Amino acid sequence: MDTTPPIGPTELPGKGRAIISLRPIKGGEIILRDTPLILYSAQPFNPNTPLNQNNYCSHCFKTISKHPQQTQTSCSTCGSHFCSLNCQHISSTSSHTPYICQTLSHLQHYFSNNINVPLELHSQARYLVSAYNLAVVSPEKFQKLLSLQGGELGCESDEESAKFLFSIVRPPVGDLGFSVELVRALLGKDKVNAFGLMEPFNESGERSVRAYGIYGTASLFNxxxxxxACRFDYVDGGGGGLGSGDNTEIMIRMIHEVPQGMEICLSYFPVNLRYSERQKRLKDDYGFVCECDRCKVEVNWENCGGTLAPLPPSAATSNGVMECHVCGSFKKPDQMGNLSATTLKFFGKIKGMLISNLLTHYLAKYN
Ligand SMILES: C[S@@+](CC[C@H](N)C(=O)[O-])C[C@H]1O[C@@H](n2cnc3c(N)ncnc32)[C@H](O)[C@@H]1O
Structure with missing residues (x-):
């Protein structure tokens, strides 16, 4: 029997760290089960919903109402619920330390009195509390969090968020070296690496995020x-027994077989997004231009539903100009994926001209 682990880390040019297959892997094979370095609720601080009104366990995020046989319990200070005495016990030295309890209570009060603060800052505040706490309860895991990608390319709004959050989230006592710069770096780790543990679909077919988690090894997938490959979670015991029973564990499974030495990748968002939406999200949120095989094909897909194809090889003067097979628009190589509406209209109008006339016209106007 082959005991080689299925995957391992490597470095790839232009991508940083990556995960590759160390042996052939079959479709459906589980290549990773990972537990979170850090986990925090996605719920905004709501003035009408006290901190203790969650219907899930503050430690393992399991829905409490679905497990009435469990011995529910609450924190006597902030009222946070736990699905069992065991969860409450474990959380007292990990996810619900006295620091977390007091700081979340303070933030609940703050956000209730400042109702115009954008919701994104609520979850970032929760994350920051958990990250500060991690630095105290597990310096090793905190270092691992800091070693993850993210925070290198901040924009002005990231700087503003870091300043604001640094001013409202009280760090734990002791000289732990927290600063606005460190807060900004921490926010970057969250932006690039957090996975959402999802609520079930509601009656309108929508689902929201129950909690966000950052997973040390899963964060290395490009x-x-x-x-x-794709990621599964089995929150509230979903998955027909495929999960391990650990509510916050995630599982990465192969979509199809791969030979040894292939990079294993996830999609960071639903796969049905269009080319331009995907490129925008990857640039804005993850700081890179995707050059995967699908993007190389779809860069030539047009909004009209057509695709760009090169001109016949005989049109030697074409200089790489492409033509859309539906709307008849033309593009030069430097315009791929970036054609303005005016240019499209212009090419729409001149569709039907003889190709040689058209090219002369085009190159004269746009060269
Ligand atoms: C979750 S991390 C993945 C691991 C990362 N490569 C590392 O070195 O730790 C996400 C970051 O990896 C890089 N990345 C992911 N996929 C990429 C791709 N297809 N091309 C280039 N960079 C990519 C980007 O910098 C992105 O922000």
């Missing part, structure tokens, strides 16, 4: 718009 993105591909045509992924060969």
């Amino acid at each position: 993105h591909d718009c045509l992924p060969n």
Whole structure:
């Protein structure tokens, strides 16, 4: 029997760290089960919903109402619920330390009195409390969090968020070296690496995030718009027994078989997004231009539903100009994926001209 682990880390040019297959892997094979370095609720601080009104366990995020046989319990200080005495006991030295309890209570009060603060800052505040706490309860895991990608390329709004959050989230006592710069770096780790543990679909077919988690090994998977693996979670025991029973564990499974030495990638968002939406999200949120095989094909897909194809080889003067097979628009190589509406209209109008006339016209106008 082959005892080689299925995957291992490597470095790839232009991508940083990556995960590759160490042996052939079959479709459906589980290549990773990972537990979170850090986990925090996605619920905003709501003035009408006290901190203790969650219907899930503050430690393991299991829905409490679905497990009435469990011995529910609450924190006597802030009222946070736990599905069992065991969860409450474990949380007192991990996810619900006295620091977390007091700081979340303070933030609940703050956000109730400042109702115009954008919701995104609520979850970032929760994350920051958990990250500060991690630095105290598990310096090793905190270092691992800091070693993850993210926070290198901040924009102005990231700087503003970091300043604001640094001013409202009280760090634990002791000289732990927290600063606005460190807060900004921490927020970057969250932006690039957090996975959402999802609520079930509601009656309107929508689902929201129950909690966000950052997973040390799963964070090393790069993105591909045509992924060969995907991530599952089995919150509240979903998955027909495929989960391990650990409510916050995630599982990465292969979509199809791969040979040894292939990069294993996930899609960082639903796979049905269009090319331009995917590129925008990857640039804005993850700081890179995707050059995967799917993007190389779809860069030539047009909004009209057509695709760009090169001109016949005989049109030697074409200089790489492409033509859309539906709307008849033309593009030069430097315009791929970036054609303005005016240019489209212009090419729409001149569709039907003889190709040689058209090219002369085009190149004269746009060269
Ligand atoms: C979750 S991390 C993945 C691991 C990361 N490569 C590392 O070195 O730790 C996400 C970051 O990896 C890089 N990345 C992911 N997929 C990529 C891709 N297809 N091309 C280039 N960079 C990519 C980007 O910097 C992105 O922000």
